[in-house]
Amino acid sequence: MELPRNAFKHAIYAGQQQIGLWSSLASHVSVEILAGAGFDWLLLDTEHSANEVPMVLSQLQACMEHPSVMPIVRPPVNDPVAIKRLLDAGVQTLLLPMVDTPEQAADAVAATRYPPAGIRGFASASRASRFGRISNYHQRAHEEICVLVQIESRLGMDNLEAICAVPGVDGVFIGPGDLSAAIGYLGDQNNEHIVTLIEGLIGRIVTAGNRAGILTPSEALARRYIAAGSVFTAVGSDTGLLARNAEALAKRFRA
Numbered sequence: 381m382e383l384p385r386n387a388f389k390h391a392i393y394a395g396q397q398q399i400g401l402w403s404s405l406a407s408h409v410s411v412e413i414l415a416g417a418g419f420d421w422l423l424l425d426t427e428h429s430a431n432e433v434p435m436v437l438s439q440l441q442a443c444m445e446h447p448s449v450m451p452i453v454r455p456p457v458n459d460p461v462a463i464k465r466l467l468d469a470g471v472q473t474l475l476l477p478m479v480d481t482p483e484q485a486a487d488a489v490a491a492t493r494y495p496p497a498g499i500r501g502f503a504s505a506s507r508a509s510r511f512g513r514i515s516n517y518h519q520r521a522h523e524e525i526c527v528l529v530q531i532e533s534r535l536g537m538d539n540l541e542a543i544c545a546v547p548g549v550d551g552v553f554i555g556p557g558d559l560s561a562a563i564g565y566l567g568d569q570n571n572e573h574i575v576t577l578i579e580g581l582i583g584r585i586v587t588a589g590n591r592a593g594i595l596t597p598s599e600a601l602a603r604r605y606i607a608a609g610s611v612f613t614a615v616g617s618d619t620g621l622l623a624r625n626a627e628a629l630a631k632r633f634r635a
């Protein structure tokens with residue numbers, strides 16, 4: 381078997397916009413439904429979702445009929461053990477939360493690399509290597525692993541260019557909720573001050589030669605962020621789609 385190509389990683393390096401959706405329902409059923417919806421990537425969240433590794437495995441398998449969709453998994457923390465378990469389950473793209481310094485970014489990259497380049501623990505026949513069927517998996521795995529880090533604090537903003545320059549950081553995602561909370565705008569991420577700040581951060585990431593990403597359920601803001609340079613852009617969430625559309629449907633029969 382061949383090492384699966386990470387089309388998402390190659391696309392963002394080529395500057396090809398990747399439109400995504402956040403998935404917090406922690407369900408392989410909803411992930412299979414969303415995988416056929418037409419997005420380029422789905423974010424399988426385990427930070428703000430009751431989503432654990434065995435469930436993520438089922439969600440990865442639920443995506444297999446749609447190989448053009450990249451399941452991106454966010455571990456609950458930037459931790460080498462959490463990263464190892466997800467990579468061994470077959471995750472090829474990771475979004476690491478709360479990365480504030482270049483050292484933390486370098487640690488995230490090292491956790492995805494086998495020695496001597498990093499510290500990823502060795503498993504001879506995990507799902508990642510398709511149970512030993514992918515020849516030279518361990519030598520080539522890093523080529524098709526994509527490491528995305530989240531900037532979502534004052535310190536992260538201060539260190540943005542240094543983080544962008546860390547070898548192996550393939551993309552830099554701005555966490556609008558935590559970032560706005562960190563600077564006194566808790567729950568107000570659509571405030572014009574925050575939006576303008578985020579546009580500036582996206583521009584800094586692009587100027588630094590890295591690739592910018594963001595999440596917003598606002599179509600207008602998504603288009604502003606894309607215009608500012610976001611190249612992997614999540615435009616909604618499964619929980620938001622389900623809750624708001626269910627409410628609207630119920631309301632139509634209550635009037």
Ligand SMILES: O=C(O)C(=O)C[C@H](O)[C@@H](O)CO
Pocket residue numbers: 402428530532554555556557558559595
């Ligand atoms: O800071 C943020 O905002 C994010 O990182 C995204 C949120 O965690 C996600 O749950 C959407 O609210």
